[in-house]
């Protein structure tokens with residue numbers, strides 16, 4: 400199982416951190432907020448009490464598809480059969496833990512120096528917790544405060560010693576306000592952190608779900624430059640089967656973000672094109688029976704080649720022809736990303752549940768939109784992007800919002816369609832995580848619009864379009880040259 404180390408929660412049951420809250424409720428909220436790993440850390444309870452708590456935590460983490468690790472107490476992990484343990488330098492030897500747990504469990508190890516990190520790798524650790532980053536009231540007996548630069552030194556040493564693939568998080572005094580600086584400051588040239596481990600930033604927070612969401616947003620935002628640069632480096636094919644209105648604009652957007660566009664609506668070509676390593680956009684802007692057959696056939700070809708497909712169900716709720724077209728496509732294959740506005744996403748969501756039409760004028764609150772995207776993402780096992788002044792993005796487990804963009808985007812035809820094209824380029828180049836790819840495309844797109852609208856010569860939608868293309872191009876170019884300062888405006 401591939402573990403996502405982005406937001407790694409370490410629990411603490413002491414009143415100084417937990418207060419009078421209930422640990423199980425706090426962990427439940429953190430999982431809703433998007434925590435990706437939970438470590439149960441309890442140094443003092445009797446074994447049977449620790450086992451009882453661990454069992455409850457395991458039920459919760461399992462229902463969210465998140466691994467549960469036990470700090471130090473290998474016997475507790477063995478007894479409840481959770482996913483693994485985390486051991487410190489003064490705890491059990493790694494080899495001994497491995498014997499007790501077997502080959503498939505996760506063993507994480509704390510390392511505060513290059514030597515400790517490398518020897519943990521050699522002993523078979525599955526991931527590393529690096530620290531202590533900043534001094535912290537949560538753990539007073541920490542050995543050395545290494546700061547982000549100390550983390551960077553360890554990551555560089557791991558890379559030099561051939562351990563570049565071991566996942567690593569850092570711990571100690573990390574919270575949402577320093578997360579971005581820690582991630583940037585700890586990155587070595589060839590190896591960056593996979594995530595952040597925190598105790599008090601979530602356990603002591605008044606709203607643990609919001610705190611977890613905040614941290615997840617920071618970790619994912621820090622990955623955006625990798626995604627943008629990957630598109631520029633790989634120049635993936637963005638195959639658009641789309642409507643006449645947007646073909647030219649979408650092709651130019653694809654070029655500006657660094658992809659190679661092809662606008663072919665003829666499905667006989669799809670199998671050959673799918674083998675070129677790109678992604679497909681199916682845009683329902685102008686549906687016809689012949690077009691729909693082509694789309695379904697191309698979808699199958701891309702599914703067979705295991706290449707991502709983005710569905711843009713334009714006007715899905717508007718007519719019965721379109722509602723049926725959505726159903727045909729959903730029944731013909733699987734999508735990596737489904738992107739649409741509120742009524743389109745509602746239609747796609749309802750399409751497989753009931754035949755009922757939806758009210759395209761209804762306006763959901765942001766929490767309702769978040770629940771909608773998460774529900775559709777789970778239903779279709781894909782990433783869902785609901786666009787609007789606030790964009791909501793979910794893969795069913797992680798749900799994020801993006802608040803970038805500009806009103807001019809709504810005054811020019813085809814901007815929504817070209818966002819689908821942008822996301823396809825990102826998903827093609829960054830196959831390891833379609834959610835991160837979708838967030839990257841959405842943020843880049845929204846920021847480029849904001850930057851374009853601020854230009855002196857842009858006075859309305861007409862002058863906006865070329866400036867927008869310039870900004871997309873400029874963001875890609877700067878990022879490939881190692882300059883990601885544009886990302887400071889991400890929100």
Ligand code: 3NM
Nearest residue numbers: 530531535537571572597598599
């Ligand atoms: N381990 P907070 S620091 C559990 O350096 C733990 O190995 C550390 O707590 C290490 O996020 C730490 O509240 C506590 O600062 C981190």
Ligand code: MG
Nearest residue numbers: 471486487490
């Ligand atoms: Mg320990």
